[in-house]
Amino acid sequence: MVKRIRVAVVAAAGCATLVAGPVTAASAGATAPAVTAVSVNPSPVVVTGGETVKVAFTAETSDTATQVVGWMTPPVGARTQFNLVKTDDLGAGKARWKYTKDVDRQFAPGRWNFTAAVDSGGSGGRTEAFTVKQVYQTDFDDIAARPSAVREGERITLGGVLRQNTASGWGALAGVKVHLAFRPLGGSYTRLPVSDGTDSKGRFELTARAFKTGHWRAEYDGSATALSAKSETDRVDVRGRTLHSRIVDFDAGPDPVDEGDRLSVRGTLQVDGKHGWEGYKGQKVAILFRADGSHRWDHVSNDWTDHRGRFGVDVTAERSGHWRAEFAGNDGVEGDGSHAEHVTVRKPEPDRADSRVIKFNASPEPGRYGRYLKFRGALQVRDDWGWDGHRAKVGLYFKPKGSHKWYFVKTTWSTGSGKLSTKAKAYNSGYWKFVFKGDEDFYGDSSRSDYVRVRR
Template identity: 65%
Template sequence: MVKRIRVAVVAALGIATLVAGPVTTASAGTNNVDPAVSSVSVNPNPIVVKGSETVKVVFTAETKDNASKVTGVIKPELGVETGFELAKDADLGSGKARWKYSKDFNRQSAPIKWTFRAVVGSSTVSTEFSVKQVYETDFDDIAAAPSVVDEGEWVTLSGVFRQNGASGWAVVPNARVHLAFRPLGGSYSRLPGSVETNGQGKFWLKARASKSGHWRAEYDGSSTRLGARSETDRVDVRAKARSSRIVGFGAGPGWVTEGDRLSVRGLLQLDAQHGWEGYRGQKVAILFRADGSSRWDQVDSGWTNRDGRFDVDVTARRSGHWRAEFRGADGVKGSSSDTDHVTVRKPEPAPEPERAASRVISFNASPEPVRYRKYLRFTGKLQVDDGGWEGYRAKVALYFKATSSKKWRYVKITTANGSGRLYTKTMAYGSGYWKFVFKGDDDFHGDSSRSDYVRVKR
């Protein structure tokens, strides 16, 4: 009986073994592991978008067990999902692989937390990443006032601060703005003190002016805004009043006939940092006082050229004294020249007595060409027909006509010696024509030399 039971048990166990064998084989056939996502990453993270730039972001997933397809999904914390397919980037062996997808993030990308998940079949792995927007900033309506101040007075720089955010340009309140200054010929330095913009993004910065130069506003930036520097605005600072003077003044010729033109000229100078220098672009009044009078009357005016020189033509009516007067400018005191007397002769009512001829010959101006502000030398010969041509001692005037002018201007007087020889010199300031003019006298008619052109080189 016991033996039969044991056989039965053995038989039963044998049956169980035979049955279990196929089941185990079947189970081995269905034990294949499904492909899955092993890890995901986002590079860079956080994503920082500065101003209007675009940032390329790479989404990476690593898989195992021979995945053939990876789907990616990104989603902002408060937005909708965006799906995409990742492309295989590298085979890592043993059924593992790396997959990647690139996407551009820009100023329209929401600055919040995002989620990236990679999906392979039923396998999903996700990670979080964040987007930070660092917005572009700028200044508008920059103005420094007043534009001209006395040394030590206040200058106010005003403007509006804006940022180019997700909705476009808008004012920024409560932003701290600094003041910077650059003197003429120097570099920028930041001044002490700063202010915050008001609710409309406006600001006013104040400082005392010590030098002429350029003012600007500066913003240092923050975690959400780029720094900015405004355009500049210039303010000129008036220093203590400086002195001026008029030198080389003269009115000539010194003897003329009523109705003739006089040339009144001189040089206006400014007491500058390194000594006296020509004062350009300034108005100079020409005054006259008739002989026997104590009153000065303004007759005309002129403007100084780039060297500070002025030359004004006036009509001679009466004998008297001439002078020039500069009435000052911002930060510069006025000045007056010495006087110069001109004798004006009345025209002779009686017919002219018979006079002999004269001539000015052999006129020459040299060197040709000549350098700017170097001396030109003039030679010639004055002759009269007194039974034959012979040298004659008399005063002869030197005249000049600039290349761009139609008018001859008196320069100076020289005197021919007993042989009629002429020589004088003067500084050259511009290209043009030169000539000697003998006005004549009671015995001889006047005459003019030929003109000689000289080019002035700078």
């Protein structure tokens, strides 16, 4: 019986040995450490302007990992390696590891990858994709409004350059829309319905009409990749709107005029008002004169316009020259000057007696083509005893049938008794006459016309 008990103990001991035997990892089939989960926070990573975003890269491991190696892979280029630090023991051989990175505008926008593994060879690794979004800082430069002073309603232009601060530094922001805003003195900004797109160098020009003194600026609304911006301001001073004036219907006469006679200078001053051009009453207009051969305009007289804007003065004619009127303008109305009007002043002629051309006759009638016609008449002048013959140069003139113009043909002289006789060839039917142009003692005169039909 004792032997049977011993065998049982040995058997029991053998069983115990078999149960306790799988103590080693190989005999039990144990797994190697590995990364079970990775995360990126925040995701996506949004970098706004010049800010820096702290990004946490986290990995969880199992089976008592002793290290975690991480990599960041950009959209283009080589990846960057770093070591994660163990931050939490999760029990049962599990742990949490973390690495914190400052992300700024130097990071390329786009899809990145975060990979974590338990060794530098990438064993047991996991990968998580994340996006970096860059919203670049923007700013305006070279802002200027021109001109700096305008009249009410005139146009101004605000120009400048829009830039953005990327990984490469400050550069032009092209192909975006810039808006115009205005703030009157003592008021607030209002955006106007005026915009312009930036060119390849970021330049723009915004044009609008200015009605009040105030400050102008450019505004950019921003986009998914660029921050909004407002430029510095530039002031433009606005003066009250100035109306235009003009002088019309200006005239000086008579022309020519005898020295010492009265010369009238007249015109009308108008202003471009609410209802168009209309007479400008109650305004002083200056009358100026410049003698022939002179370069200086001399003030002669003034006149005030009536209710229709008319003005005028009468002066004594002394020298030949140009006359003009000038309105100096006033507050709110620009001045204007008329065109120059020339008047010739003649020396008074000595007293002369009358003359007459009588008994004019052209023959034969009808005439033959290319044959001579004979012309006769008499030139007489008045003296104290009546009409007497006068020796002088007289012209023969012809006007073709159907024409309105007289043509000079030839010159002849009257005899001492005043008789006139000459001849000329006829080629067309028409009218003939003698013309005495006068001389220093007698006024000129013209005979009656005589019609002659010419046959071929």
